[in-house]
Amino acid sequence: MLATSPISPLPRCPRPLLLRSTPVMGFQLPVVPLRGFRKRVSRIEASDCNEHSSFSGVNNSVMSTVGKSTNIAWYECKIGKHERQQLLKQKGCVVWITGLSGSGKSTVACALSRELYSRGYLAYVLDGDNLRHGLNRDLSFSAEDRSENIRRVGEVAKLFADAGVICIASLISPYRSERDACRAMVPDSFIEVFMDMPLELCEARDPKGLYKLARAGKIKGFTGIDDPYEAPLNCELVIQMKNGECSSPSSMAEQITMYLDEKGFLKA
Numbered sequence: 001m002l003a004t005s006p007i008s009p010l011p012r013c014p015r016p017l018l019l020r021s022t023p024v025m026g027f028q029l030p031v032v033p034l035r036g037f038r039k040r041v042s043r044i045e046a047s048d049c050n051e052h053s054s055f056s057g058v059n060n061s062v063m064s065t066v067g068k069s070t071n072i073a074w075y076e077c078k079i080g081k082h083e084r085q086q087l088l089k090q091k092g093c094v095v096w097i098t099g100l101s102g103s104g105k106s107t108v109a110c111a112l113s114r115e116l117y118s119r120g121y122l123a124y125v126l127d128g129d130n131l132r133h134g135l136n137r138d139l140s141f142s143a144e145d146r147s148e149n150i151r152r153v154g155e156v157a158k159l160f161a162d163a164g165v166i167c168i169a170s171l172i173s174p175y176r177s178e179r180d181a182c183r184a185m186v187p188d189s190f191i192e193v194f195m196d197m198p199l200e201l202c203e204a205r206d207p208k209g210l211y212k213l214a215r216a217g218k219i220k221g222f223t224g225i226d227d228p229y230e231a232p233l234n235c236e237l238v239i240q241m242k243n244g245e246c247s248s249p250s251s252m253a254e255q256i257t258m259y260l261d262e263k264g265f266l267k268a
Contacts, residue, residue, distance in 0.1 A: 084164035090121050091265045092161035094186050095168045095256060098179060098232065099195030100224045101210055102202035104249065108195065108239070109170035111253035116166060119257070121266060124160055126153055128171035141221060147178055154182030161186050166265065174223045176230040189265075192235035193256060197246070199224050 063071050085091050095112065097105045109125045116123040128149075132139070136152060139145040150173050160167035173179050183190040202224065203211040214222035221227045232238075237259055239252050247255075260266055 081162050081164060084162075085268045088122055088164045089268045090164065090166065091189070091268065092164040093166055093189035093191060093260070093265050094157045094161050094182070095166065095191045095193060095260075096157070096173070096179065096182060097168065097170045097193045097195060098173045098235075099197060100199060100202045100229055101172055101222075102205040102207060103195035103197040104246070104252070105170040105172075105195055107249045108193075108252045108256075109168045111249035112168055112256050115250070115253040115257050119266075121166060122164075123166040123168055126157060126160075126167060126169045126171075128153070128173075131156075143221070147175070150175075150178040150182065154185050157182065158185045161189050166260070172223050172229070174227065174229045176232065179232065191237065191256075191259065191263075192232055193237045193239065194232045194235045196231070196238050196240045198241070201241070201246075 063073055066072060081092060097109055099105050106127055106129075109127065113123045113125050131153060132149075135156070136149050139149050150171065153169055153171060157167045157169050169182075173182075179192065183192065206212060210219060210222060211225065213219045214225040223229050237256060239247075239255065257266075
């Protein structure tokens, strides 16, 4: 048997080592840099963004403190609300539907979403109960938590409106000051819709059986029973019974859609 000598290691290559394009059993191996490739790509991407500033954003270098968040700055992208609205051919806004439990808020919100969809407009419903399954699952129904619930929904609705989407928020939102705070987030694009239905009607409907529980004292702080509902003073739309009867959800949705059209939200 022939003696074999140990294999000497390859000398260190001063440049990125390449796998040569050598045929191996019928396959052609590509030329792939093993070192330095990732850094080189990063430099190219960075220089490309600098040369084409239209693709980059504007970093506001002014540091701020917002709430408990410190040392933060606002980063503004070149593609903004106007460009997104042009793309969607509509104006982003917040349709805030408020009223007692059982007044028909969620039903009208979904009817409005269907109506807008049938006309080719993009809308999204933020339903109070749905949001408590995820975003607001850590909140109770105490006064403090209900206030935080409304604040969070207002902030999310603001983002949807900034994205150019017609955001439909459906919540009891009983306190005027909290609804006004949400309005202040999007002052030119906030449409407050008051479902002005009598307490007797809402209690007769009682779809979730909550009024019955509240009357029995098993639920405390229930809006309309032992906690007040502050009706809007200057809302954009009021939906009421006519001749002792409620209009159909589609008719109510049509009423809101007509308002959006008249105010120019259904065109960019």
